[in-house]
Amino acid sequence: MITKDISQSVVKKDHVDKVAGQLPYISDVKMEDMLYGVLYRSPIAYGKVLSIEYPILPEGYHVIGAEHIPGGNFVKILIPDQPIFANEWVNYIGEPIFMLVGKELEVLYQLLDEAQVKFEEHEATYTLDDAIEKMTDVMATHEFGESLQTIEEIGKKAYQIIEEEYETGYQEHVYLEPQGMLGIYQEDEIQVQGSMQCLYYIKNALISALACDDDEVRVIQSPTGGGFGGKEDFPSMMACHVAIAAQVVKKPVMLLFDRSEDLVVTTKRHPSKIKYKTALDRDGNILSMSTEVFLDGGANTGLSPVVLQRALLNSAGVYKIPHYHAKGYVLKTNTVPNGAFRGFGAPQSFAGLESHMGHIARIAGKDPLEYKRQYLVKQGEPTITNGRFRDPIFMEDMIEDLLKTLNYKKKKEEFARFNQQSPRFKKGIGTSLFLHGCGFTGSGERDHIKATVKLLKTKDDQVLVKISNSDMGQGIFTTLSKIVAQELGVPYEEISFPYPDTKDVPDSGPTVASRTTMIVGKLLERAARRLKEKWQSGVEQEIVEDYVHEEMIPWDEKTFSGDAYPAYSWGVNIVEVEVDSFTGNVQLEKIHASFDIGKAIDERIVKGQIDGGMAQGLAYGFMEKMTSKQGRIQQRSITDYGPPTAMDIVHIESKLYDNPYAGGPYGAKGVGELTLIGGAPAVQSAIEDALAVPFYQIPITPEIIIESLEKREGEAVD
């Protein structure tokens, strides 16, 4: 089908195979002679490994440990602090020490029990609060903005200073397909297949671990059952495990996690603590604000420094705050390492800031939304790093339209009346305003990623998309093919986009940071345009297109100044809830969401991202709770953790605003992460509206609600 408007939806490329269930995810793959791997994991949170005694192995069973690693014993991410097999020190419960490999899983699990590892236990840091108290293990820190001295001066003249502390918990991805990776030995190469977002991250980790040449490893993406960031950094470690094992035993080795293992040992969203100090004048206007962000990095650095960057860059939200200062830290704890998760630090910041703004609004005696609107940034104004918001900003229109559709004022009155008459059930409405910087921070695309894409036209005039990005359900097989098809003027069905294989595709960068459509899509658009110009029927042709950096205000990573992002996507969420004040149960009633994502490449796919991202974001605010006790994750099953079912969610009335961005294909900007960010703060604001009680943390579970209500009653009696 050739569509006139690219936003017009088409049937997804992989739809039929997925519905029929015949697409082989990694757990569906069987190979002759294939062995399974299981990992011996640290039972303690922090300590020195004194001795490792392997079990006596039956024939055909093998131990793979640190001694088998040809290269460095670390997973290459940012810094080499994450061992592939922790044979000297262990830093968290669940850290892999060695792997057993063999035919029968049952036998392998039994053998695991027979292994003897002795440790010298050391005193561990279990919680973010402990780490903040000690401040000894800082994995990363950044600071920028107005000098603290100036802020102090302003504070002296202020009418009042509001200080708040806000906490956010873990969030677990619960991609429906647990992690899985298969290593295949071949004479001249080691091949790794599996569920993944970032083929070249894995490839680079393998080259480092195997100390081999570029052409001796090969990474192929399998159909991937959801990622959400959970398959960004973590799979590199599993890939190292299976690749090393395959190389030793010279057979295919499969490592599959069951759900409880996946829940307990894989990366999660960083728990955070955020401190706000805001000076107000007599009328409640903001004079200055300083923010301090603490992220729980877990036991090793992983991607945490970059997550902190995004948390800080988003810490002033969509507002122009006079005299703003931000500082942040990633602190080490002896808990499972935290990593990438849709939003990448931004959801914590927005939850905290929207909460804080709502609270100051109430102190100022104003409706939170009205109050927040006064501070909305406008086109042309500086960002908190002295970059520029150079493109049109539609937030005012988006808010205004929503207020009209909703009849907001009347609704608020209705709710107030309802709440007066209803002692048990309380209704509330809450809003969140947010943005998301698209692509890598600063000059990351130019300096680190350097994306390249390729289009191949065969002799039969078949066009193939050759890039290293993963379709993990977000639909890039379809959207990116549409971009190429539209440029070429051919039906989109004629474009082929096979699962990527590093032997065959250039490094177009990882599938992260809401960059795929905007950055990679743009490169493909340009490649397709060139292919069209040069098109010669019946001849094989290849077009390669490299990333070109659009110079803005240059980004300086040391001082945190300049344009942090080339473009921003924007959102407004309004959520209505009913809270049962006897049980603390929160029921979502109505959800409205407006987004400016530039231009939708496929409206239905974008709406799917909105629905799915918002469900995750809303649940992050009041349902999904993961905790760690003495370094041990407490939730071992999906129900323990509590992601939403169909009964928890309601229809989402979403609306898109066209605001084409010149740097994106057909004007498109990033979508995936944006959709998650507004859920939690909107839900919190709605619960606060219903109960007239402030909250200082998410998730706001029924227990927290009951506790807060009891506390308020206690205070009323006092």
Place this chain on the structure above:
Amino acid sequence: MIKFKLNGSVVETDAPSTVRLLDLLREEFELIGSKEGCGEGECGACSVLVDNLVQNSCLIPIGALEGTDVQTIEGYSKTPQYQVLNECYATAGGVQCGFCTPGMIIATEALLSKNPHPSEEEIREGISGNLCRCTGYNMIVDAIQLAAKKGDGLW
């Protein structure tokens, strides 16, 4: 020896009666459409129809199957009802990563065969045993509503 009907044909197996139906399907019969998302009856990715009722195949020991009629997505995909669901899931956008999808289709069939014109609430309840982390469910709900309309008379 356990004997039951699988996707319309009578099959036998020597596997021990404690083996999970999910493993039997995937290992012995090489039917990969039933997926394992949790192995504990919490996600519905392994859903199959046993005597027309939706069941989590990860919880069923095959010893309990003697004489039953089991249908997996592989068998179900040969029916006209499946064709309607396939189309409606496409039109509504009910599929993202696809890992929940075969199970969701089976749950949809079980729902519609009991209640051909379910309300939105009944749909949400009907698929509440099937988790989907990608779609936020709404487009799946739309797909089922659409199927009830389009496939009128089939269920």
